[in-house]
Amino acid sequence: MVAPTVGVLALQGAFAAHATILESLGCAAPQIRTAEQLEAVDALVVPGGESTTMSMLLERSQMLEPLQLRAHAGLPVFGTCAGLILMASEVCDGRDDQVALGVLDMTVERNGYGTQIDSFETDIDVTGLDTPFHAVFIRSPLVTRLGPDVEALATLDGSPVLCRRGPVTVAAFHPELSGDDRLHRRWLSKAGIIDARWPRSQRSG
Amino acid sequence: MVRMGHNKQRERGTTLVKRGLAEMLKGGVIMDVVNPDDAKIAEDAGAVAVMALERVPSDIRRDGGVSRMSDPEMIQGIRAAVSIPVMAKARIGHFAEAQMLEAIGVDYIDESEVLSPADEAHHIDKWSFTVPFVCGATNLGEALRRISEGAAMIRSKGEAGTGNVVEAVRHLRSITGDVGKLTRADSAELFEWAKRLQAPLPLIQEVARTGQLPVPVFCAGGIATPADASLVMQLGAQAVFVGSGIFKSESPEKMASAIVEATTHYQDPAILVKVSTGLGDAMVGQETSTLDVKMADRGW
Numbered sequence: 001m002v003a004p005t006v007g008v009l010a011l012q013g014a015f016a017a018h019a020t021i022l023e024s025l026g027c028a029a030p031q032i033r034t035a036e037q038l039e040a041v042d043a044l045v046v047p048g049g050e051s052t053t054m055s056m057l058l059e060r061s062q063m064l065e066p067l068q069l070r071a072h073a074g075l076p077v078f079g080t081c082a083g084l085i086l087m088a089s090e091v092c093d094g095r096d097d098q099v100a101l102g103v104l105d106m107t108v109e110r111n112g113y114g115t116q117i118d119s120f121e122t123d124i125d126v127t128g129l130d131t132p133f134h135a136v137f138i139r140s141p142l143v144t145r146l147g148p149d150v151e152a153l154a155t156l157d158g159s160p161v162l163c164r165r166g167p168v169t170v171a172a173f174h175p176e177l178s179g180d181d182r183l184h185r186r187w188l189s190k191a192g193i194i195d196a197r198w199p200r201s202q203r204s205g
Numbered sequence: 206m207v208r209m210g211h212n213k214q215r216e217r218g219t220t221l222v223k224r225g226l227a228e229m230l231k232g233g234v235i236m237d238v239v240n241p242d243d244a245k246i247a248e249d250a251g252a253v254a255v256m257a258l259e260r261v262p263s264d265i266r267r268d269g270g271v272s273r274m275s276d277p278e279m280i281q282g283i284r285a286a287v288s289i290p291v292m293a294k295a296r297i298g299h300f301a302e303a304q305m306l307e308a309i310g311v312d313y314i315d316e317s318e319v320l321s322p323a324d325e326a327h328h329i330d331k332w333s334f335t336v337p338f339v340c341g342a343t344n345l346g347e348a349l350r351r352i353s354e355g356a357a358m359i360r361s362k363g364e365a366g367t368g369n370v371v372e373a374v375r376h377l378r379s380i381t382g383d384v385g386k387l388t389r390a391d392s393a394e395l396f397e398w399a400k401r402l403q404a405p406l407p408l409i410q411e412v413a414r415t416g417q418l419p420v421p422v423f424c425a426g427g428i429a430t431p432a433d434a435s436l437v438m439q440l441g442a443q444a445v446f447v448g449s450g451i452f453k454s455e456s457p458e459k460m461a462s463a464i465v466e467a468t469t470h471y472q473d474p475a476i477l478v479k480v481s482t483g484l485g486d487a488m489v490g491q492e493t494s495t496l497d498v499k500m501a502d503r504g505w
Contacts, residue, residue, distance in 0.1 A: 013228075
């Protein structure tokens with residue numbers, strides 16, 4: 001069986017931590033920095049980092065339009081933190097040139113959970129997981145509105161923190177930092193990229 | 206790990222939360238700024254964070270005297286001007302300045318040799334803070350001592366304010382070179398390494414096992430061009446700090462954007478050529494052998 005190619009957008013941010021998890025799941029996880037590289041992926045992780053920086057680099061690297069086209073055409077995408085912001089349809093208190101690709105109908109507030117001193121880790125309940133997921137929130141965006149076709153898989157104090165529509169999943173937190181591959185695994189299996197009983201399991205615990 | 210216990214408490218200031226922000230800054234450029242206008246230029250150019258300080262290092266070098274933490278009002282002004290993380294510098298060992306920076310609400314504190322040291326023997330106990338710290342290092346032993354004190358990010362020191370990348374390269378090569386040697390050492394040799402590097406044995410053993418430092422390693426001190434950024438990234442830096450190199454160049458806006466792109470596309474010479482074309486003059490550099498003060502020698 002040929003390993004699926006799950007690219008990690010590597011313009012800036014926590015791309016290396018995502019790649020480590022994807023490789024442990026048996027995927028090829030190339031770093032994606034150009035439009036040509038983007039063409040070759042079966043699925044894409046858009047990692048955490050600074051969404052302003054990533055927006056600018058997407059434009060300057062001529063990747064904005066190709067990414068938007070592919071994401072709207074059904075490319076499986078897992079967006080975490082800044083990646084969630086990029087997938088949203090509306091960003092409050094962003095810069096004027098802030099990119100919102102509008103892949104998911106949702107409104108987000110950048111740094112809605114505060115600054116670094118307010119950042120935290122906590123356990124959250126996730127629909128479909130039998131034990132809590134340990135979630136790390138770092139200057140995370142706050143989801144203030146969710147469209148009717150987007151499902152909230154987890155909430156924190158009433159606000160969605162893990163959302164899905166079809167092959168696109170977004171998290172306000174950083175699943176790549178918890179040493180727990182269940183959310184990556186589930187995103188890929190729901191999107192039909194890997195089998196839910198994928199043999200090369202590294203799941204611990 | 207899948208934790209079986211259910212803890213709905215929000216835990217702040219943990220090691221994971223502190224090191225996590227450094228993970229988010231990887232592949233990016235952190236720019237020194239001295240006022241809100243510069244901070245906006247940095248953000249517009251794609252900086253992942255700004256470092257608020259009173260004077261850029263080349264001016265500190267020129268003016269001499271004691272250099273200290275910045276005016277709180279200036280830091281607040283910068284915080285209000287941008288949405289990206291704001292870092293600020295405290296003097297080595299000056300935990301009162303660090304306490305004030307935490308109270309101001311900065312996102313990272315740089316316990317920095319660029320300022321005048323406040324303590325000739327002790328660095329700040331960084332574990333006692335909620336806010337994360339970055340510290341400079343010239344070699345692996347110094348890096349591990351800072352990590353043992355609680356630093357959540359290491360930057361190679363280089364020689365700030367010179368526009369000369371040679372010291373940054375020396376320090377980065379020293380750190381990554383010794384990490385490589387540790388991975389090839391046997392378990393008995395690690396005790397010797399701990400003594401030689403004057404670093405805690407458990408950290409030495411961890412580096413030997415994992416082949417990397419337990420925190421991200423960025424590069425600082427002398428980066429003045431897109432090519433410099435590419436060089437240090439290819440040598441193993443995970444992000445870059447640029448101080449005087451931007452705002453002492455002929456066109457700070459252009460230089461800042463170009464260094465951002467060069468840091469992302471550091472492996473692509475064609476893109477490096479494109480972003481390096483038409484930038485105007487880089488800052489005037491200095492031979493490090495002619496310096497009166499070597500900032501990298503500060504810190505213990």
